[in-house]
Every structure is written in structure tokens, then in C-alpha cells.
Amino acid sequence: MKTTSKTWSAVAVSVAMVAMALPAQANSWRGWNIHPPGYPNTVALEAFAEAVTERTEERLKVQVYNNGVLGDQPDAIEQTRSGALDFANFNMGPMGPIVKETNVLSLPFIFSSIEHMHEVMDGEIGQQFADALAEKNLIALSWFDSGARSLYNTERPISTPDDVRGLKIRVMNNDLYVDMIEALGGNATPMAYGEVYQSLTTGVLDGAENNYPSFESSNHYEVAEYYSLTEHLIIPECLCIAKASWEALSPEDQEIVRDEAIKASTMQRELWVEGSRASHQKVVDAGVQINEVEDKAAFQERMDPVYAGFIQANPELESLVEAIRSSN
Structure with missing residues (x-):
């Protein structure tokens, strides 16, 4: 049958x-x-x-x-x-x-x-x-x-924060992720995951962010040829x-x-x-252009207002944030 x-x-x-x-x-x-x-x-x-x-x-x-x-x-x-x-x-x-x-x-x-x-x-x-x-x-x-999430898009490699400017980027439905993209000059678009492929195809979105396995298994690599290793979320x-x-x-x-x-x-x-x-190799074989981000500090500096806003809203969590940041 x-x-x-x-x-x-x-x-x-x-x-x-x-x-x-x-x-x-x-x-x-x-x-x-x-x-x-x-x-x-x-x-x-x-x-x-x-x-x-x-x-x-x-x-x-x-x-x-x-x-x-x-x-x-x-x-x-x-x-x-x-x-x-x-x-x-x-x-x-x-x-x-x-x-x-x-x-x-x-x-x-x-x-x-x-x-x-x-x-x-x-x-x-x-x-x-x-x-x-x-x-x-x-x-x-x-x-x-769950790996490290990086930015991918249909327009260009992202090497500096300014490369994000003007791009319409899908994010998960969380204000922190919206603030993150807007701090880089992009236009954050919360959207259901299942809608991303079509939105990339039609130009409703320019890009999104995720890890290698999800980028590959969702077939987003078929329409977004630039994957930049920002590794902004772990x-x-x-x-x-x-x-x-x-x-x-x-x-x-x-x-x-x-x-x-x-x-x-x-x-x-x-x-x-x-x-x-395995996912990395598959998208490389498909012709996706993958670039390392040499200066992640420049991206991290753009996150200062995101952290400041978070601490202002959650002062009781400041010590936990600092404990993690100082543990490396």
C-alpha cells in the first residue's frame, strides 16, 4: 500500500x-x-x-x-x-x-x-x-x-554589523531577539518557522538565523546562499x-x-x-557561501543597549549575567 x-x-x-x-x-x-x-x-x-x-x-x-x-x-x-x-x-x-x-x-x-x-x-x-x-x-x-545560531540571507555575506543594515531577518518570537537584530540595523520579523522558506523565496524576508542542522533540514539553504558564522545565540x-x-x-x-x-x-x-x-558539508556541496566572522567583538559591542535594557528590566538577574560573562 x-x-x-x-x-x-x-x-x-x-x-x-x-x-x-x-x-x-x-x-x-x-x-x-x-x-x-x-x-x-x-x-x-x-x-x-x-x-x-x-x-x-x-x-x-x-x-x-x-x-x-x-x-x-x-x-x-x-x-x-x-x-x-x-x-x-x-x-x-x-x-x-x-x-x-x-x-x-x-x-x-x-x-x-x-x-x-x-x-x-x-x-x-x-x-x-x-x-x-x-x-x-x-x-x-x-x-x-542545540548548536550555535548564525545569520544567513539571500543578499550578501555578513562580515561586520553594518552588513546587516536594512535586511529583513526572521527571528523567534522573543523581544530579546528583536532587539538584537535592530541593534545591528536590521529589520527583525518574528515569524512562524514553517513560513520562512516561502518568505525567503518571495522576498518577504531577506534572511533568518539558525544552526547548521536546521538551516539544512529546513531546506533554507536552497534559497539563502550566504551563511555567516556570527554564532550570536548558543x-x-x-x-x-x-x-x-x-x-x-x-x-x-x-x-x-x-x-x-x-x-x-x-x-x-x-x-x-x-x-x-554532515549538514555543513551538505550546504557547502550545494554552493552556499560560508564566511567566518573575524571581528565578533564588533557585533558584541552593538549588544550593549540590549544588555542594558535587560538589566534595567531585570535587576535581580544582573549577578547571574555577570557570572556567566566572567566565567570564560
Whole structure:
């Protein structure tokens, strides 16, 4: 039988409806994941689920629901906070409205590199974010990678901040990202991710910003031939457990779940590096012009008003911002 995209959509909807209709069982854990099969996060989450199920001798039977079939991230955050879902992989970008401390992680150039982000999030500062999440009923056991986001566009390479001037750039729906592009002289356009390809094609947008795997898998490289390594945003993700689900575990099983969450993080980071290299090669082979940005300090200096505005609005977070910036 020929399988169509409509068939797969119907299957996904059916899976979501059944999963949400089933009553939660004491030893049955459901996990949310927005990514498709084969994605680094998905592979790591499924390994986590299998290992926890095996090591607890099925005291916990853990299953991951991929492709966002249990809802979008805001819905999944609320479901996990309430205990309707047991665990999830969340990006910290959309977490800000619920856990304001995580907005710090969306400040441009807050991390100098991906390695710097790992060091911060795996250490004492990362524990401060975990503590803030715990206050909202989310237990962050480990931190995943989501790469570095850079600018790409249809017009020209971006080597200096002035190269952004006048470009219509899609950003995620967050005032910090709007302020970031406007500080560079561009026109920030918050837009749903699924609308970006067509908007680049028609000229509604000149560009957007994202990491290599997303630039490649979205096919944006087909219409935006210039990719410039600004690496302005490095936003971590968590493997988060519902507080109610976590507290229902025995100390022994908590130790197993924590251990496997850390192993999943290590696996995800390694797979992310491999996937990024493959995506980079694919877009290079397709003719995309990739340029290093030699003077990132010039971009960082343009962010001073963004930081000043953020601190003015959130003075209680200034020490956290400074702790990260001075940790490198």
C-alpha cells in the first residue's frame, strides 16, 4: 500500500489522541520530544528511555513520543509541570515566560563558544538554572546541545554589523531577539518557522538565523546562499523530569534516572557534532557561501543597549549575567 504524507499525519494525530486519552500508570512514563526519528535529541532520548526501563527492571516503562505529537513546546511545558507528562527535552528559548531566569540564556553572545556553554551549564551556574526550573515543577537532570545560531540571507555575506543594515531577518518570537537584530540595523520579523522558506523565496524576508542542522533540514539553504558564522545565540536545552514523577521514585530509581540522563546528554552532544558536520558539508556541496566572522567583538559591542535594557528590566538577574560573562 502506498503511504502518503496525509496517512502519516493521520497516524500522528491518532497516536497523540490515544496517548493523551490513556490514564497515567504509576510505572509508565511518557516523554515529549519535538524532533523526528534519527535526530540527535531523539536518538539520545530513546536510549535514555530504553536504559531506564532495563535498569529499573521495568519498574519504570519509559516511552518517548516524537515529532511533537503530544503538543507544541508551550503545551508540553505545562503538561510536564502538572505531571501529565513525565519528562521532556525543552529548549530554554521559549521557557522564559515561565522561568524568567532562563531569559539570561537568550542574551546574544552570553556564551563565547559551545564549549563555554557546556562548562557553565554543567557547573554551579547551571545548577542555579536547575533550581529555578525546580521551583516551577521541572527537574533538570542534564543539558543538551542545540548548536550555535548564525545569520544567513539571500543578499550578501555578513562580515561586520553594518552588513546587516536594512535586511529583513526572521527571528523567534522573543523581544530579546528583536532587539538584537535592530541593534545591528536590521529589520527583525518574528515569524512562524514553517513560513520562512516561502518568505525567503518571495522576498518577504531577506534572511533568518539558525544552526547548521536546521538551516539544512529546513531546506533554507536552497534559497539563502550566504551563511555567516556570527554564532550570536548558543541556547542550551534540558532533559527535564516532572517534579511529581521524580518525587514518586525511590532513591534507587532516582539515581538510575539521573545517571541515564547524564549519559543521554553526552550521547546527544556527540551526535550533534556529527550531525552539524554532515549538514555543513551538505550546504557547502550545494554552493552556499560560508564566511567566518573575524571581528565578533564588533557585533558584541552593538549588544550593549540590549544588555542594558535587560538589566534595567531585570535587576535581580544582573549577578547571574555577570557570572556567566566572567566565567570564560
